[in-house]
Amino acid sequence: FYFIPNNITYILILQFFTSMFAGYVLPLLWSMFADIVDYQELTTGRRASGLIFSSSSMSYKLCWALGAAMSGLILAMFNYMPDVAQQSAETIFGERIMISLLPAVCCVLAFIGMMFYPLSDKKVKEISEKLEEKRERKKKKEEEKKKKKRKGEKKGKKKNFNETATTEIYTRHIVGSVRCGEETGGPPARRQAVAAGQPCGAADARCGFAGRG
Secondary structure, eight states, X not given: OOSOTTOHHHHHHHHHHHHHHHTTHHXXXXXXXXXXXXXXXXXXXXXXXXXXXXXXXXXXXXXHXXXXXXXXXXXXXXXXXXXXXXXXXXXXXXXXXXXXXHHHHHHHHHHHXXXXXXXXXXXXXXXXXXXXXXXXXXXXXXXXXXHHHHHHHHHHHHHHXXXXXXXXXXXXXXXXXXXXXXXXXXXXXXXXXXXXXXXOTHHHHHHTOTTOO
16 A cells, blocks of 8 residues: 555455455464463463453453554644545555554564464474373372262261260160169169179060170
């Protein structure tokens, strides 16, 4: 537009190739964000995909706002008059710069920046493999923790069952001993048998504890 402003054929041809090469930028850009999320997860151990994609969306909106503001400022610098049908040569020159040289400079700067982009195809593949290994190790650790937890719960249930059964048996012995002592008179027969290290005998038989020491 700057060097051939009056030849519409060249302008259309250039616009065709510009659109063709710029068409893949948007889908490629979002796939690059996904690669950045994987790289960030590998380096920090945390996956912040929401933060990265929302920050990219915010940067889009910020650039659109700044671009609109800069367009107005540049037009004002070249004395653009909105109510005039025929602009001055200075204003036309500024408009030609805005749609030709200025975008070209921005594209060159973007190209230079992409030269320092570290995530090549090989690097992205290595990151994916490392993440898979890391997730497998984490999954195995979680499974081991669940197994240990289940074993601990089983042991706890068994221990509680044994303690409950022991308490119940001990309670039955005490109640039976008291009843035996009341029926035989004098010192409780159960206590005498326990002190002598022998079964309570007849008293146990009467109280339902036959054969127990």
